[in-house]
Amino acid sequence: MVVYRFLATPRWLGYAALTLAAATVMVLLGLWQLDRYDQRAEINARIDAGTSATPVPLTDVVGAPRAGAGTVGPEPAEHSEWTRVTVTGTYDPAHEILVRGRTVEGAVGFEVLTPLVLRDGTAVLVDRGWVRPASSGALTAPDVPAAPSGTVTVAGRLRPSESRGGRPQEVAGHAEIRRITPAAIAPTVPYALFDAYVSSDEPAAGFTAVPAEKQNALQNAGYVLQWWLFAAMTLYGFGYLARREAIGPRPENLLDEELDEEEEPVHNAPL
Template sequence: MYRFLLTPRWLGILALTLVAAAVMVLLGNWQLDRYEQRTAVNERIDAGSRGTPAPLRDALPAPTGGAGSVGPAPAEQVEWSRVTATGRYDAANVVLIRGRTVDSKVGFEVLAPLVLTDGTAVLVDRGWVPPAPGGAMAMPQVPALPTGEVTVVGRVHPTETGGAGVDRRDGRLETRRVTVDKIARELPYPVHGAYLLLDEQTPANDPAFRAVPIGHANNWQNFGYVIQWWLFAAMSLFGYGWVARREARRAAGLDAPKRPVDRAAEPATPA
């Protein structure tokens, strides 16, 4: 019944089905890898909220180049961990990150370089402020930086990617993304390869700032794609088997349509 499967036509259909199923399985495996990566990020975020702050030097390598250079990126296991650092804010190089949303409102995140005793600096995200009246891009009122020595506790945030360059407006640097290497080119000292989301500060941070929330990665979306692609692979193989069985039954006459009975041709039943 199934010798037709060895014909060139059916062998070609089988090859296409196997290739399609293999591609779907690989796509599912790729989404599984993305799920595992995002799950690991979420676990680091949760662990960071509970961890004891470590000294900045223990978590983030110091830059070794000259002014405008950037230090190494943090190790993956260090991202989102809490660290502490002490230095003095550089009020001449405050950085505004425009177009940032907190609680469904568009405003600015405010970064300030914290210059350490060794002459290097780490960018500290002090928080979010709303724009001035006149639109989402209107220059905000930024609370003054504390003077003197400051101790901060914050989360290690990896540098963002993309975005345009850094402009200077009304005496402040302004950009769209926290791209550490681009910001560092505008600063007169070497900068660490990640920035800090401020949790605590001594003296206390100005209450006008809103804390920037740390969003968890949507890992369950990737897990849904895993199931989807693997189901598609199974359905393609099932579909091939179903079509092949139907063809075999048709060739054997098992699925031939029944001829209708002509009632008029039947002999009359005697009374």
């Protein structure tokens, strides 16, 4: 009969505690990756839905600013990102900004950000699309198609403010930024801004559409399986070692030991 009384010894209790602790940590890491998978899958679902959904008015999705020039409105809800919206106003090319260091199809260039002033005097930043840098180098302004004049209606995807953005800086006769942060841009324009921006669905000629970057949810799903497999292997390993300890040495090993004990060294007889 196999006896497991040795599991109550301090040494094996320590092994068991360490095994359970390690397996618990691995299970929790798997749950964390599962949560990340759900979040990324939800974002991807919103991106897919936004490609064909009927656009809704911008003010139905995010609150308009009301405090006056140089301020921003309320932050949009997290689930509103990638919602297709429509907004009508007049472009203000005098306060157009180039967003540097943006990559589209493997090439680094600029996204063109132009304020669209609404009838009530507030404005929303519109990402009109991506352009390549000037062939003469970074110190030369790229070729940016002029914004249309008069009243226009823009349809596009709602994007939230990016973090750690700074004020626009003058470079080669045009304003540049690294990140699109309306709160940092608002003090440089004569109107209040929405705390979000609109990425145009249909860029004009001369622009390249900025694609929606989907999240790699499958990577997180793989991590879930990996951590939970490690947890199962850890528990199996403890059970395997405990079983080996309970069974003891294998019979063939015992037979080898007995034969080794019975064998005596052979000495040459003296002449």
